[in-house]
Amino acid sequence: MQLVQSFQNCFKIPDLRRRILFTLGLLIVYRIGGQITVPGVELVVLKEYFESAGNTLFGLYDMFVGGAFTRGTIFALGIMPYISASIILQLLGAVIPYFQKLQREGEEGRKKITQYTRYGTVFLAAAQSYGVSFFITSIKAPYSGQPAVADPGIGFTLATMLTITTGTIFIMWLGEQITERGIGNGISLIIFIGIIAELPYAINQEYNLFIINRGFSKNIIEEILLIALMFAVVAFVILLTQGLRKIPVQYAKRVVGRRVYGGQTTHIPLRINTAGVIPIIFAQSIMFLPGTITQMFPGHEFMLAIGSFFSTESMFYWFVYGLMIIFFCYFYTAIVMDPNQLSDNMKKHGGFIPGVRPGPRTAQHIDGIMTRITLPGSIALAMVAIFPFFVTRQFNVAPSFAQFFGGTGLLIVVGVALDTLQQLESQLMTRHYEGFMKRGKIQGRRG
Incomplete structure (x- = not known):
């Protein structure tokens, strides 16, 4: 009852209600974009091909982007180029003095690192989308032999690079907007919603397996x-x-x-x-x-x-x-x-x-x-x-x-959920409402 009352209190505060609805709205936009297929791709062929790719690197990648990769959508790369760029810069900060200096400069250094991360995201998205275009072109249906791309060529490659890179930049912008004007960490929530979106399909598959x-x-x-x-x-x-x-x-x-x-x-x-x-x-x-x-x-x-x-x-x-x-x-x-x-x-x-x-x-x-x-x-x-x-x-x-x-998906879901609940609880406590628990407080991953 305490938990339900706390969620009701979240919508009694105008600023917090606005932040929650703003976050939900952008996450819905992200899920809609994850259903728009890249022009020129046969969705049926992709589905047939990727049915056997669950335990490969493609299956791992597809989990993070909420199934957008196997559907060949404009959000096929998800937010992963941004995550990769962030990890690369973090690793560079341990070996290159210039990046070590930026990490110690406080807010100004953080802004420069964020800018470099954006540049790295665009570069990685362009390079990966180029590889994705060739990979999709090489795909054929295992049984019928039908190609995934009916009209391959330089036109398809450029169109794929443009749409997927633009989609990745748009997702990065969505994540930054959620962090700034919504609730929780936008990048983490985008990965979170992608993993959670696969839960109904997973439950249905397990149910069908049980019935059979x-x-x-x-x-x-x-x-x-x-x-x-x-x-x-x-x-x-x-x-x-x-x-x-x-x-x-x-x-x-x-x-x-x-x-x-x-x-x-x-x-x-x-x-x-x-x-x-x-x-x-x-x-x-x-x-x-x-x-x-x-x-x-x-x-x-x-x-x-x-x-x-x-x-x-x-x-x-x-x-x-x-x-x-x-x-x-x-x-x-x-x-x-x-x-x-x-x-x-x-x-x-x-x-x-x-x-x-x-x-x-x-x-x-x-x-x-x-x-x-x-x-x-x-x-x-x-x-x-x-x-x-x-x-x-x-x-x-x-x-x-x-x-x-278990695995990566569950760790991300639990970590992001704890962080978001911690932020909601902080907002409630600041405005003299009770938190989600009568005793103690929720701790996020950062303490």
């Missing part, structure tokens, strides 16, 4: 247990997303004129899953690549043997996939968390960790804690990522439905 195999594969009790298992996995992902280690920090008192500054005690929140979903995305991209390549050589015995090792039903795949996630957790955490910079900032403002000398000792202390808490976090992340494959194999669940038992 009723009495043979699983009964109604097993279906109920599966639903209960899904709720348990969601609860575990929430714990993984919000789990953190608090390092106490004290600030010495400083007297400036007649005012006294500092003298307060706070903490540094270190998350056990600092890297988020990035390790899974990196690992999936690499692990799906061999399977995607082997599909290009049908009937080749050596390629079929390689493909069997990298099948999602293979124990070898699960083991290597888990190890890669653990590695990328440490790799990405080391990039986004710099203990030396954190220690220097604390020292400049008169902060220190009780019992630890400021300077290099503080950096070593923070680095040691990060190393220890990243291990259980990375193992838990690997378990969440592998669990959908296990569910598909052991419980005969449809692959599209199994992805909501």
Whole structure:
């Protein structure tokens, strides 16, 4: 009842109601654009071809864009070029001094990085749309042999590049508008709505599978247990997303004129899953690549043997996939968390960790804690990522439905939902309304 009342209060506040309706309106525009097919593409041929691409790199990409890639729409690339450009600039910030300087310049540096991200998005979208045009041209229906493009050529290539690149820029603009004038992070919400949009189709596919195999594969009790298992996995992902280690920090008192500054005690929140979903995305991209390549050589015995090792039903795949996630957790955490910079900032403002000398000792202390808490976090992340494959194999669940038992999709959905609810709760509390919970408060991924 408290939750329902809080949602009703959201629409009693004019500014908050306007922000929510604005966000919903732009998300509807995004979903409409995801149904408009690129001119000259046969949708039936694409559907027939991509039915077997669920466990390849194309299936992973299609999940993030809400099925727009397999439908060959003007939003086929989704917001992924923007995400790729952001990750590239973040990685460059760890090795190139110029970008490191921009990251330390505050608001002005952030604006420059945002501008470079936009330029990178346009470049990546143009390059990827060029590749997509050739890829779609090469597609033929597996059974009828009908080509996906009836009139290929330079005209189709240029038209595809123009429409898809423009669509990506438009999605980027939608995300920025939602962040500025709506509620929540626009880019994250666009990915969120794309994943959630596939849930009704996944439920329908699982329902049809149950009706066809009723009495043979699983009964109604097993279906109920599966639903209960899904709720348990969601609860575990929430714990993984919000789990953190608090390092106490004290600030010495400083007297400036007649005012006294500092003298307060706070903490540094270190998350056990600092890297988020990035390790899974990196690992999936690499692990799906061999399977995607082997599909290009049908009937080749050596390629079929390689493909069997990298099948999602293979124990070898699960083991290597888990190890890669653990590695990328440490790799990405080391990039986004710099203990030396954190220690220097604390020292400049008169902060220190009780019992630890400021300077290099503080950096070593923070680095040691990060190393220890990243291990259980990375193992838990690997378990969440592998669990959908296990569910598909052991419980005969449809692959599209199994992805909501864990993996990248569930982590993104839970993280974005927590962030958005946290912003809504902050808006309510600012205007003296009760939040979504009577005790405590919702914590987003950023604390």
